[in-house]
Amino acid sequence: MSSPVRGAAAEAPIKVGHYASLTGKDASFGIVSRKGILLAVEEINAAGGLLGRPVEYLVEDIQSKAGESATAVKKLLSRDKVVAVLGGNPSSNSLEAAPLCQRAGIPMMAISSTSPKVTAVGDCIFRICFIDPFQGAVLGRFARESLHARRLALLTPMTPYGVGLAAELRKKFTALGGELVAEQKYAEGDKDFKAQLTALRASQPDVIAVPGYYTEAALICRQARELGLTSIFIGGDGWEAPQLTALGGPAVEDTYYSTGFSADNSAPAVREFVRKYRHRWDDEEPDSTAALGYDAMMLYADAIRRAGTTDRVALRAALAATKDFAGVTGRITIDGERNATKSAVMMRVKAGRMEFVETVDP
Amino acid sequence: MSEFLQQLLNGLSLGAIYALIALGYTMVYGVLRFINFAHSDVFMVGAFLGYYLGKFIPENTVGGGLLILLGAMLGCAVLGMTIERLAYRPLRGAATLNVLITAIGVSLLLEYSGQVFFGATPRTFPAVFPSANFTLGGLVISSNQVVVIVVTALLMVGLQFIVYRTKIGTAMRAVSLNPKAAQLVGVNNDIVISFTFGLGSALAGAGGILYALNYPSIDPLMGVMPGLKAFVAAVLGGIGNIPGAALGGLLLGTVETFVNGSQWSTYKDAIAFAILIIILLFRPAGLLGKASVEKV
Numbered sequence: 001m002s003s004p005v006r007g008a009a010a011e012a013p014i015k016v017g018h019y020a021s022l023t024g025k026d027a028s029f030g031i032v033s034r035k036g037i038l039l040a041v042e043e044i045n046a047a048g049g050l051l052g053r054p055v056e057y058l059v060e061d062i063q064s065k066a067g068e069s070a071t072a073v074k075k076l077l078s079r080d081k082v083v084a085v086l087g088g089n090p091s092s093n094s095l096e097a098a099p100l101c102q103r104a105g106i107p108m109m110a111i112s113s114t115s116p117k118v119t120a121v122g123d124c125i126f127r128i129c130f131i132d133p134f135q136g137a138v139l140g141r142f143a144r145e146s147l148h149a150r151r152l153a154l155l156t157p158m159t160p161y162g163v164g165l166a167a168e169l170r171k172k173f174t175a176l177g178g179e180l181v182a183e184q185k186y187a188e189g190d191k192d193f194k195a196q197l198t199a200l201r202a203s204q205p206d207v208i209a210v211p212g213y214y215t216e217a218a219l220i221c222r223q224a225r226e227l228g229l230t231s232i233f234i235g236g237d238g239w240e241a242p243q244l245t246a247l248g249g250p251a252v253e254d255t256y257y258s259t260g261f262s263a264d265n266s267a268p269a270v271r272e273f274v275r276k277y278r279h280r281w282d283d284e285e286p287d288s289t290a291a292l293g294y295d296a297m298m299l300y301a302d303a304i305r306r307a308g309t310t311d312r313v314a315l316r317a318a319l320a321a322t323k324d325f326a327g328v329t330g331r332i333t334i335d336g337e338r339n340a341t342k343s344a345v346m347m348r349v350k351a352g353r354m355e356f357v358e359t360v361d362p
Numbered sequence: 363m364s365e366f367l368q369q370l371l372n373g374l375s376l377g378a379i380y381a382l383i384a385l386g387y388t389m390v391y392g393v394l395r396f397i398n399f400a401h402s403d404v405f406m407v408g409a410f411l412g413y414y415l416g417k418f419i420p421e422n423t424v425g426g427g428l429l430i431l432l433g434a435m436l437g438c439a440v441l442g443m444t445i446e447r448l449a450y451r452p453l454r455g456a457a458t459l460n461v462l463i464t465a466i467g468v469s470l471l472l473e474y475s476g477q478v479f480f481g482a483t484p485r486t487f488p489a490v491f492p493s494a495n496f497t498l499g500g501l502v503i504s505s506n507q508v509v510v511i512v513v514t515a516l517l518m519v520g521l522q523f524i525v526y527r528t529k530i531g532t533a534m535r536a537v538s539l540n541p542k543a544a545q546l547v548g549v550n551n552d553i554v555i556s557f558t559f560g561l562g563s564a565l566a567g568a569g570g571i572l573y574a575l576n577y578p579s580i581d582p583l584m585g586v587m588p589g590l591k592a593f594v595a596a597v598l599g600g601i602g603n604i605p606g607a608a609l610g611g612l613l614l615g616t617v618e619t620f621v622n623g624s625q626w627s628t629y630k631d632a633i634a635f636a637i638l639i640i641i642l643l644f645r646p647a648g649l650l651g652k653a654s655v656e657k658v
Contacts, residue, residue, distance in 0.1 A: 023477075023481075023482035023483065024482050024483070024581075025483075025484055025581065027482070027483050028483075063482070064482075158628050184623075184627060185627050185628050186622075186627065186628075187628060187630075189587075191577035191579065192372075192376055192576075192577060192619075192622070194372040194376075194619070195369055195372055195373075195618075195619040195620070195621075195622030195623035195627070196622055196623060196627060198365060198368045198369050198372060198623055199365065199369075199623040199624070201365075201368075202365050215484060215579055218579070219577060219578075219579060222578070226493075226495060226502070226504040226506070227368070227502050227504075228495060228497065228502040243484070243486070246486050247484075247486045247578065247579055249489075
């Protein structure tokens with residue numbers, strides 16, 4: 001059954017594992033992060049691989065289900081023996097997978113999990129995106145200073161991501177002199193929000209923040225307009241998906257969200273990445289999750305080159321020492337908590353498209 | 363006050379959908395004494411039929427909307443009768459447990475075939491009816507809420523008429539009372555049971571369209587939660603009893619909405635189900651059900 005081996009292929013490939021929802025309600029994040037990572041892997045291999053070895057990319061679909069992240073990562077670690085793990089998207093997925101990577105001593109790079117708890121799991125857990133405190137603070141500042149809101153209401157999903165973001169948003173908004181007038185909660189997967197929105201309507205907020213994901217956010221905006229609510233809706237990077245406008249239609253017009261990347265950014269590195277991505281993926285425009293996936297893989301490649309080996313201890317040390325890595329989502333420095341320090345951008349939905357509003361620095 | 367009325371309206375429109383699905387559970391139970399767990403998935407298929415029909419029929423017109431509603435009801439009726447013919451009829455006369463387990467099997471089959479054929483990614487349901495909002499004092503009423511409540515009320519009246527005023531309805535009640543005796547007096551049980559499934563599934567199809575109209579993100583597992591709630595509503599009202607299913611659905615929808623609008627929204631299912639347990643403690647046969655002794 002063995003096939004003849006020759007040249008560079010004789011070198012065993014460097015295996016990197018990725019766990020993501022390629023199906024189910026979070027699929028849009030998983031699919032684009034896969035596209036971003038794959039673009040990076042192909043680029044690395046076309047340039048001769050890493051340390052003379054090709055990179056092999058393995059992906060496990062966690063189907064947007066609780067519990068699947070742990071199973072998928074167990075498979076990647078014990079069956080496939082990967083040297084590095086990429087993922088996940090929602091913080092809840094990363095929190096499931098992180099203890100397993102930490103125990104195995106294999107580095108994990110969370111792609112868009114913004115809860116501070118993720119990297120607190122241990123010294124092998126890193127992240128490429130910004131964290132909730134920062135994103136929450138950005139939203140709080142934006143609501144208070146750019147939208148001039150005085151009265152804020154929160155509609156928080158009961159997820160680590162939502163709760164973490166809401167706490168920081170509230171803190172920043174009230175510190176800047178605003179008032180939190182009401183808070184309501186919902187469970188992920190809920191479809192009826194009219195009860196909560198009716199309760200919020202009574203407190204007449206200027207801005208309603210929904211720190212959840214796009215499916216719920218779009219349904220919330222629709223139902224809010226049906227109830228005659230005219231407040232401005234804002235959210236975090238969980239909103240970023242084409243489904244937001246497909247599902248929300250006119251109801252999500254003039255809503256705002258924060259994210260790590262905008263394809264409208266005119267920086268040359270971003271322009272080049274957008275061109276390559278569009279070329280590879282049928283003219284699709286990359287969003288921040290795609291860019292973060294690309295950056296995560298490129299950062300691993302950079303760390304492996306700097307370490308000169310795929311040994312887990314050396315690789316971990318090289319990742320932790322990352323300083324001013326030029327990624328497409330900004331200059332990335334890994335701090336003492338293994339979080340990436342970088343800038344955020346605010347986006348607005350206008351005529352069914354996402355447009356760039358402003359950049360906010362940490 | 364206006365907040366209370368608004369929540370009541372929200373609750374009634376949610377409850378009306380639960381009621382519509384609960385009617386299907388209760389009818390099949392009334393005639394065959396078993397819970398058709400595949401009912402909630404027929405509901406899902408109804409929504410998807412509407413989604414695909416929406417591609418051929420112009421959106422945003424009352425006529426087109428009604429056409430989609432009828433098409434989905436018809437499709438679901440055929441599906442329900444097929445399921446009965448292929449999965450349940452061969453087991454007629456077998457222990458109830460066997461049929462119950464088959465029903466769970468059919469439910470899983472529909473859910474996961476749905477993932478294969480429709481894909482697991484949520485789809486956006488088209489706006490099949492024109493929508494508008496009306497303001498009445500502090501009360502905002504959306505046309506979708508009105509459509510849900512009106513369609514549910516009409517279907518319920520129609521159902522009551524079929525069961526109590528037509529020949530086939532009389533036959534249904536006869537089969538429910540005593541299938542052997544019904545057969546002896548010349549009722550064709552197969553046709554009656556097939557009709558019951560068709561009717562119940564048509565209601566599920568209508569429920570699917572109305573649900574998707576209000577919550578326009580549809581996926582193959584969308585039936586699970588509303589199906590469970592509707593089942594609870596049917597038990598709450600007294601399973602086998604048609605007005606009971608309606609009452610149970612409205613009650614459950616209203617309680618859920620009021621809890622959702624309060625500080626305890628994350629406990630909404632816990633509170634709704636606790637109320638169910640308390641009611642069943644005092645009225646084991648449900649609100650409108652008649653207590654009967656099961657003959658073993």
